[in-house]
Amino acid sequence: TRFSRILGTGSFLPGDRVTNQALADRLAQDGIETSHDWIVERTGIHARHFAGPDTTSSDLALPAARAALEAAGVAAEEIDLIIVATSTPDMVFPSTACLLQQKLGIHGCPAFDVQAVCSGFVYALTVADSMIKSGAASKALVVGAEVFSRILDFKDRTTCVLFGDGAGAVVLGASDVPGILASELHADGRHVDILCTPGTVSGGEVLGHPLLKMDGQAVFKLAVGVLDKVARSVLDKAGRTDADIDWLIPHQANIRIMQGTAKKLKMSLDKLIVTVDEHGNTSAASIPLALDVAVRSGKIRRGDTVMLEGVGGGFTWGAVLLDF
Numbered sequence: 001t002r003f004s005r006i007l008g009t010g011s012f013l014p015g016d017r018v019t020n021q022a023l024a025d026r027l028a029q030d031g032i033e034t035s036h037d038w039i040v041e042r043t044g045i046h047a048r049h050f051a052g053p054d055t056t057s058s059d060l061a062l063p064a065a066r067a068a069l070e071a072a073g074v075a076a077e078e079i080d081l082i083i084v085a086t087s088t089p090d091m092v093f094p095s096t097a098c099l100l101q102q103k104l105g106i107h108g109c110p111a112f113d114v115q116a117v118c119s120g121f122v123y124a125l126t127v128a129d130s131m132i133k134s135g136a137a138s139k140a141l142v143v144g145a146e147v148f149s150r151i152l153d154f155k156d157r158t159t160c161v162l163f164g165d166g167a168g169a170v171v172l173g174a175s176d177v178p179g180i181l182a183s184e185l186h187a188d189g190r191h192v193d194i195l196c197t198p199g200t201v202s203g204g205e206v207l208g209h210p211l212l213k214m215d216g217q218a219v220f221k222l223a224v225g226v227l228d229k230v231a232r233s234v235l236d237k238a239g240r241t242d243a244d245i246d247w248l249i250p251h252q253a254n255i256r257i258m259q260g261t262a263k264k265l266k267m268s269l270d271k272l273i274v275t276v277d278e279h280g281n282t283s284a285a286s287i288p289l290a291l292d293v294a295v296r297s298g299k300i301r302r303g304d305t306v307m308l309e310g311v312g313g314g315f316t317w318g319a320v321l322l323d324f
C-alpha cells in the first residue's frame with residue numbers, strides 16, 4: 001500500500017513584529033481603545049507579525065517552502081505537486097501556487113490554491129495525501145501562506161487585534177509506512193455570515209466590503225464542538241484513542257478555544273502546541289507554522305503522533321491525524 005508522510009517542515013514570518021502595546025498605540029491615534037491586558041486575557045496573543053505593504057503571500061510562501069525542502073532533503077525540481085492554502089492570494093488569478101512555482105524556478109507540475117480560510121492547511125494536506133495515495137503525485141509541497149493584515153479593518157478593534165501574517169510549509173512524500181493515518185473535512189455554508197470578507201472586484205471596482213468581519217462569539221461557540229467531534233471521528237478511523245496523541249496542533253486563533261479542545265480530548269496542556277501568543281491568528285498558515293516551530297524546537301520528534309485541527313470561515317473544519 002502507498003501512504004504519504006511529512007518529509008520536512010519550514011516556516012517564515014515577515015520582519016515586523018508588532019506587540020499588543022505597539023498596536024494599541026497605533027489604534028489610539030484613530031481614537032480606538034484597546035489594551036495589552038484585554039488582548040492577552042481574551043485571546044492569549046502577545047504579538048503578531050505584519051508584512052510590509054508590498055509583500056505578498058507568495059513572498060512569504062517562498063522562504064517557508066525553501067526551508068521545508070531543505071529539511072526534507074528534497075530539491076525543488078523533485079516536487080511534482082504544489083498546493084497553497086490561502087485566503088489572501090497575491091492576485092485574483094493566477095493562483096498563488098503558480099506564482100510560488102515560478103519563484104522556486106520549477107515548471108510543469110500541477111499547482112493550485114485551496115480556499116478554506118483557517119481550515120485551508122488541513123484541506124490542502126488532505127488533498128495532497130489523496131493525490132499521493134492515488135499515484136497522481138509523489139512529492140508534494142503543501143503551503144499555508146497569508147497576509148491577513150491586508151484585509152483587516154483597523155477601525156474594528158474586535159477583529160484587527162486577532163490576526164497576523166506568515167507562512168508554513170511541508171514536503172509530503174510517498175511512503176511505504178503511514179505518516180498520515182486519517183483525515184476528515186467538513187463545511188457548512190449556512191454560517192457564511194459569521195466570518196467573511198464579503199467584497200469582490202467587478203468592473204475594476206471593489207464591490208461590497210473588502211475587509212474581514214467576524215461574529216467572534218458565534219465562531220467561538222461553533223468551534224469547540226465541531227473540533228471535538230471531527231477529532232474523535234478521525235481517531236476512530238485510524239483505530240486510535242485520545243491517549244495515543246502525543247501533540248495537539250489546533251488552528252491558532254484563540255488560546256481559550258485551543259485549551260477547550262485539549263480538555264475535551266483529555267489531553268494535558270503541555271501536549272498542546274501554542275504559537276498564537278507570538279503569531280496571532282495567521283489563518284491557513286497557523287498550523288504549519290506551529291508544526292515547524294514545534295519540530296525545530298525539538299518538541300515534536302520522528303514517530304510522534306500529532307493531531308492537526310482546523311476551523312474557520314465558510315464555516316469549514318477538519319482534522320488530520322499523523323505519525324510524524
Ligand code: ACO
Pocket residue numbers: 033034035038039042043117118119157158159161195214215216217219220223253254257281283311312313
Ligand atoms: N479591546 C478592548 N475591548 C474590546 C476589544 C478590544 N480589542 N474588542 C472587543 N472589546 C470589548 C467589546 O466591545 C465588549 O465590550 P462591551 O461588553 O462593553 O460590549 C467586550 O470587550 C467583550 O467583547 P466580546 O466580544 O464579548 O469578547 P469575547 O470574550 O467574546 O472575546 C473574541 C472576543 C476574542 C473575538 C472571542 O469571541 C473569540 O476568540 N472568538 C473566536 C474567534 C476565532 O476563533 N476566530 C477565528 C476563526 S478562524 C478564521 O477562519 C479566520
